[in-house]
Amino acid sequence: MPSSYYTKDHEYIRVEGDTGIVGISDYAQEQLGDVVFVELPAKGAKIGKGEQAAVVESVKAASEVYAPVTGEVLDINGALEGEPGKVNQEPAGDGWFFKLKITDSRQLEGLMDENAYAAYLKTLG
Amino acid sequence: MRYLPITPDDRTLMLARIGVAGIDALFADVPGDKLMHGLPQLPLRKSELEVERLLSRMAAKNMPASSVPFFVGAGAYKHHVPASVDHLIQRSEFLTSYTPYQPEITQGTLQMLFEFQTQVANLTGMEVANASMYDGSTGCAEAVLMSHRLTKRKKAVLSGGLHPHYAEVVRTISHMASDEVSTLPPDVQASEDLLAQIDETISCVVVQSPDVFGNLRDLKPIADKCHAHGALLIAVFTEAVALGIVESPGAMGADIVVGEGQSIGNPLTFGGPYVGLFATRQKYVRQMPGRLAGQTRDAQGKRGFVLTLSTREQHIRREKATSNICTNSGLCALAFSIHMTLLGENGLRKLALVNHANAVMLADMLAASGIEVLNKTFFNEFTIRVKGEAAAVVEKLAGEGLLAGVPVSRLLPGAGCDDLLIVANTEVNTDEDRAALVAALKGAK
Amino acid sequence: MLNNQGRPTTPAAANESAPRPHKTFTGNRGLQQEEALLFETGRPDVSGVDIDEPQPFISRLGALERATPLDLPGFSEPEAVRHYVRLSQKNYSIDAGLYPLGSCTMKHNPRLNEKTARLPGFADIHPLQPQSTIQGALELIGELERWLIELTGMHSVAMSPKAGAHGEACGMMAIKAAIEARGEGKTRNVVIVPDSAHGTNPATAALIGYSVRAVPAREDGTVSAQAVRAALGPDVAAIMLTNPNTCGLFEKEIVEIAKAVHDAGGYFYCDGANFNAIMGKVRPGDLGIDAMHINLHKTFSTPHGGGGPGAGPVVMSRALSPFVPLPVFSTSASSSAIIENAVELAGSAQHPFGRMTAFHGQMGMYVRALTYMLSHGADGLKQAAEDAVLNANYVRACLADVMSLPFGNRPCMHEALFDDKWLKDTGVTTLDFAKAMIDEGYHPMTMYFPLVVHGAMLIEPTESESLASLDLFIMTLRDLAFSAKRGETERFTQAPQLAPRQRLDETLAARKPVLRWTKPEAISEAAE
Structure with missing residues (x-):
């Protein structure tokens, strides 16, 4: 069973037990360019699948980050406030956005795994 | 036309380079009957001299603040600008x-x-x-x-x-x-x-x-x-x-x-x-x-x-x-x-002080002649009560070459403030201006 | 007696192998002078304005006298003048060169406009003076209204909006008021906006509580009536369309679009930013438009001033005319009036929806715009539109073989839109190309707008350029284009080299915003 899933909006969720770590994909950070600001959800907030959870801004673009699955925000990556560049440097590592306690793990089935996402990216040209 | 550098010869040459027969070929996307072929029903071009003369005539029908004793404020103020x-x-x-x-x-x-x-x-x-x-x-x-x-x-x-x-x-x-x-x-x-x-x-x-x-x-x-x-x-x-x-x-x-x-x-x-x-x-x-x-x-x-x-x-x-x-x-x-750069900290403080001093002087002169000043505190503007309707008083004094202030009724019609007048006094007002206002309001019925 | 012995009168022959200009002691480079911030050089006790302390008096400030320092630097007049003159020398301007910013209409700003706007009868009158003392101002506004209505074929005009986006808000509020008056305020809450629209359009729709429904542009850069029809429904309040559009094209199905929108019970808002292309040629009123703002600072040459002030009067159809904001001007030959309060209109056909701004709008801009109109006349305005379109098409025709046109080599209106296909595999981007134009002494064109075209370059030369000026501009762009295709990448990626500054780090500015000057010691304290 894969541990990382992706959405068509380029969020990823890395599953560790019943916790999901959410961020944006390497492709997304490259499209955005230098990230200058990240607005994170409040700890304890309950967010539904597909609802806006965060905002990521580069110099020339702003985009919403949606929750890949429903859950409660367990933790946020406060380090991004001072160093938003981490999103560019290590989107899958230190550049994570927030951790979710996953309400219903069956929602993961509707997402893409690594291979499906790689194939999806190819269709975007 | 003095603002258009392209000459008739240029136009011919440029249309040829573009590869169209006439200017209206460039407007080909405009639905057929919507392209105007004549001119709008408006006057034709004028020289600088003619335009300036026309506008100066319009401007002369207005009463500039600097031409009269002037106490109008309520959101916009007459100050000296270097x-x-x-x-x-x-x-x-x-x-x-x-x-x-x-x-x-x-x-x-x-x-x-x-x-x-x-x-x-x-x-x-x-x-x-x-x-x-x-x-x-x-x-x-x-x-x-x-x-x-x-x-x-x-x-x-x-x-x-x-x-x-x-x-x-x-x-x-x-x-x-x-x-x-x-x-x-x-x-x-x-x-x-x-x-x-x-x-x-x-x-x-x-x-x-x-x-x-x-x-x-x-x-x-x-x-x-x-x-x-x-x-x-x-x-x-x-x-x-x-x-x-x-x-x-x-x-x-x-x-x-x-x-x-x-x-x-x-x-x-x-x-x-x-x-x-x-x-x-x-x-x-x-x-x-x-x-x-x-x-x-x-x-x-x-x-x-x-x-x-x-x-x-x-x-x-x-x-x-x-x-x-x-x-x-x-x-x-x-x-x-x-x-702000020209004024600096010191200049702005003194400018404000002069505004306040002039307004205090005017308020005291008005009070001394029996006109009620409603404010306990103010900077360079305050509200007074006049006899009758403030709007009528202002209109009458304007006819005599004095702009006395803003009637509250102009901003708040029907609010029961018809006898109230907002009076501003800045550094541009002289002792003569203030004396003229006090005398005029004393005389106004 | 002249004593110029020994003073050479011709420069020594340039030494080709001499190094580039050395690093100077001051950091200045001849006429290009570095200038510190006001706060680094000013002194609080110095002033460029002579004011005497007043005689002692009893303050009426209550307990609210200022206790905190202002921290404002002061300067003598010569120091202040030098500061601003040096700053000005770091700016490009239309007076200094061609300014081909698409959708901005950077045309010549006649100085007569500045002179008339400064007549004391216009510049030195207060908005709340008795109306009997400002009859000339009302006459001028009435005359400007007449010109705007005649040029657009509309029914009335709301004068007070202060810029294009403010005019958009005004027009959309009038539409909302009209829909509320019909009792459909609850059900019609969608505004149709094409993908190619300027960002102010969707922002305006959202500002007044509408949701936005996007319609895509066609392959040819225009909006099809069919796509609009598909987006229409009983929930649609209005469409916001720019014509000529942001791709520099006339919306050829605009009449059909207007009809479809009206049939569905909606209104047609037109963004008039590009009116310069059609003034005296096409009347928006004849196309079925209900409201359109006019950027006086674009089409009618009131100067841009480094980002304003502008003015955005909105012309309205008969259907929307009852719903204009306050104030309303009533002008006649004998006596004119400003209607400032809704109570004065009780019982009339007018139902003003409120107020866009304090007072009456941008009088200073009205004077300039009317001066411009009177100077041109009906004939000059029409000629200006034709020359603006001619100049843009000349640029397009002369560059079509080296740069790529997203919608084919066909006539445009007053601006020519190129994309970045022709730069493919050169290692040069639209941004690089634009920055290289700076080294050649030109302000770049509008870049990366409209969003529907990849790497967009939108060139609007305006009618103010002579043929010689256009030819030099075209030759410069051709030279740059060939250079890019030859692989001379550094000329672009390292550009600009010759401007007051090289490329600026926008990421740093946004990541660690420094939005004001702060005393250096305060910075070090904060760091501790």
């Missing part, structure tokens, strides 16, 4: 430049805006200011919208001392956006109980000081109660010179300060263009509307300035932008900034 201000803003490089989208070749505008933002922040006692709004009234409406975004509430409370035009601009946009507004009744003597209006449901209280009737307001208790209830205090001013000697709204706890900057550096011009000043706390900057100049470095490490945090703005965020503002009041902001 000659160098108008000279400098007419330099081609300021006057005929666009919004600084290419920072490498617009450092003049960008550095000026950075300096303007700092001057406005210091004057208002706030941490950051933007690069200007259209004017004080639209800035006030934008501040209310910003407070809604910050508090996630949708109800504003407007003081009865807020300029009625400002209140109406706020009510208009609020109605359109389905937000709630509660406007207190006209408050001539600053006696309203704003504290009673503050609770957990409101996003902001909007208070003007000096208010439209000239009264100064202590913002501290209002700010404290707002903060205790999660609401914001929006402080408004229409006379920027007052801040030279009156405590800054920032020092009294305001969260957003908006004001009209016209009275520093800008002429009256019948109400516009003016310049809206907008300042707030650093922590709210990402919800602030309008352009912002910020400091950075160039590829060689030299200090330079750019427009920044533009993800708040319409060209990136589109329907999610903080505001739809694009063009602002750049040149009026420049005039403001130059005048």
Whole structure:
């Protein structure tokens, strides 16, 4: 069973037990360019699948980050406030956005795994 | 036509190069019957001499402030502007430049805006200011919208001392956006109980000081109660010179300060263009509307300035932008900034002091001749009670070559204030002007 | 007596192998002078304005006297003048060169406009003076209204909006008020906006509580009536369309679109930013438009001033005319009036929706715009539109073989839109190309707008350029284009080299915003 899933909006969720770590994909950070600001959800907030959870801004673009699955925000990556560049440097590592306690793990089935996402990216040209 | 450099011969040559037979071939996408072939029903071109003559005739039908004893204020003020201000803003490089989208070749505008933002922040006692709004009234409406975004509430409370035009601009946009507004009744003597209006449901209280009737307001208790209830205090001013000697709204706890900057550096011009000043706390900057100049470095490490945090703005965020503002009041902001630079701390303090001294002198003269001055406190403007209707008195005195002030009924018709007159007195008024006003009001029935 | 012995009168022959200009002691480079911030050089006790302290008097400030310092630097007049003159020398301007910013209409700003706007009868009158003392101002506004209405074929005009986006808000509020008056305020809450629209359009719709429904542009850069029809429904309040559009094209199905929108019970808002292309040629009123703002600072040459002030009067159809904001001007030959309060209109057909701004709008801009109109006359305005279109098409025709046109080599209106296909595999981007134009002494064109075209370059030369000026501009762009295709990448990626600043770090500015000057010691304290 894969541990990382992706959405068509380029969020990823890395599953560790019943916790999901959410961020944006390497492709997304490259499209955005230098990230200058990240607005994170409040700890304890309950967010539904597909609802806006965060905002990521580069110099020339702003985009919403949606929750890949429903859950409660367990933790946020406060380090991004001072160093938003981490999103560019290590989107899958230190550049994570927030951790979710996953309400219903069956929602993961509707997402893409690594291979499906790689194939999806190819269709975007 | 003196402004069109292309000659008939050029046109022939250019059409040939483009490969079309005539100019209307370039308008081929216009639906057939919609292209006009004649001329609009308007006069033909005129020489400079003719145009200047026409406009001068229109201008001569107006009564300029400097031609008579002049006491009109209520949101726009007659001050002396140093000659160098108008000279400098007419330099081609300021006057005929666009919004600084290419920072490498617009450092003049960008550095000026950075300096303007700092001057406005210091004057208002706030941490950051933007690069200007259209004017004080639209800035006030934008501040209310910003407070809604910050508090996630949708109800504003407007003081009865807020300029009625400002209140109406706020009510208009609020109605359109389905937000709630509660406007207190006209408050001539600053006696309203704003504290009673503050609770957990409101996003902001909007208070003007000096208010439209000239009264100064202590913002501290209002700010404290707002903060205790999660609401914001929006402080408004229409006379920027007052801040030279009156405590800054920032020092009294305001969260957003908006004001009209016209009275520093800008002429009256019948109400516009003016310049809206907008300042707030650093922590709210990402919800602030309008352009912002910020400091950075160039590829060689030299200090330079750019427009920044533009993800708040319409060209990136589109329907999610903080505001739809694009063009602002750049040149009026420049005039403001130059005048502030010429004044400096010492000059602004003395200018404000002279304004206040002149107004105190006039208030004392009026009181001594039996005319009631309603204000306990004021800066350079106050409200008096006249015999009969103030509007009629003003009209009569205008006929005699004196502009006495603004009748409250002009701003608040039907509010029962028909005998009240708002009188402004700045550094331009002389002892003779004041004597003329007192004599005229004593004589007016 | 002249004593110029030994003073050479011709420069020594340039030494080709001499190094580039050395690093100077001051950091200045001849006429290009570095200038510190006001706050680094000013002194609080110096002033460029002589004011005497008043005689002692009893203050009436209550307990609200200022206790906190202002921290404002002061300067003598010569110091202040030098500061601003040096700053000005770091700016590009239309007076100094061609300014081809698409959708901005950077045309010549006649100085007569500045002179008339400064007549004391216009510049030195207060908005709340008795109306009997400002009859000339009302006459001028009435005359400007007449010109705007005649040029657009509309029914009335709301004068007070202060810029284009403010005019958009005004027009959309009038539409909302009209819909509320019909009792459909609750059900019609969608505004149709094409993808190619300027960002102010969706921002304006959202500002007044509408949600936005996007319609895509066609392959040819225009909006089809069919796509609009598909987006229409009983929930639609209005469409916001720019014509000529942001791709520099006339919306050829505009009449059909207007009819479809009206049939569905909606209104047609037109963004008039590009009116310069059609003034005196096409009347928006004849196309079925209900409201359109006019950027006086674009089409009618009131100067841009580094980002304003502008003015955005809104012309309205008969259907929307009852719903204009206050104030309303009533002008006649004998006597004119401003109607400032809704009570004065009670019982009339007018139902003002409120107020856009304090006072009456941008009088200073009205004077300039009317001066411009009177100077041109009906004949000159029509000629200006034709020349603007001619100049843009000449640029397009002369560059079509080296740069790529997204919608084919066909006539455009007053601006020519190129994309970045022709730069493919050169290692040069639209941004690089634009920055290289700076080294050649030109302000770049509008870049990366409209969003519907990849790497967009939108060139609007305006009618103010002579044929010689256009030819030099075209030759310059051709030279740059060939250079890019030859692989001379550094000329672009390292540009600009010759401007007051090289490329600026926008990421740093946004990541660590410094939005005001702060005393250096305060910075070090904060760091501790």
